[in-house]
Amino acid sequence: xxxxxxIKSFSAAHMLxxxxxxxxxxxxxxxxxEVTVSAKHLNSSxxxxxxxxxxxxxxxxxxxxxxxxLNEITFFTGENPSSExxxxxxxxxxxxxxxDVKVRVSRVKVWESENAAVSYIPDNIED
Numbered sequence: 822x823x824x825x826x827x828i829k830s831f832s833a834a835h836m837l838x839x840x841x842x843x844x845x846x847x848x849x850x851x852x853x854x855e856v857t858v859s860a861k862h863l864n865s866s867x868x869x870x871x872x873x874x875x876x877x878x879x880x881x882x883x884x885x886x887x888x889x890x891l892n893e894i895t896f897f898t899g900e901n902p903s904s905e906x907x908x909x910x911x912x913x914x915x916x917x918x919x920x921d922v923k924v925r926v927s928r929v930k931v932w933e934s935e936n937a938a939v940s941y942i943p944d945n946i947e948d
Contacts, residue, residue, distance in 0.1 A: 823869040826857040831883040835891040835902040853932035858924040878918040908941035
């Protein structure tokens with residue numbers, strides 16, 4: 822299995838309901854995002870995928886989140902814009918962008934601080 826990982830960041834605010842404490846108030850983070858795509862085989866050029874494609878896709882997604890109140894993003898209507906749900910959102914959007922390429926999104930990791938991160942691993946991963 823081959824993997825390519827791209828790391829980018831964005832800044833956003835959110836409020837997390839029903840968890841108690843200060844996080845229920847509007848606050849912000851400088852999020853770091855790691856997206857990993859994978860496949861069992863390389864393409865005819867001997868690479869998994871051109872890094873530029875993955876970077877472009879991820880940047881387009883993060884541009885929709887950057888400097889926004891995540892509670893106002895449609896995807897998060899009815900659920901907390903937690904780091905876990907942010908990772909799921911990014912994964913879903915990356916899957917839509919990579920549908921015509923022979924790679925799978927195998928992991929999205931979202932860091933909300935330098936020492937706290939979550940990972941989302943989609944169900945579409947083959948053994």
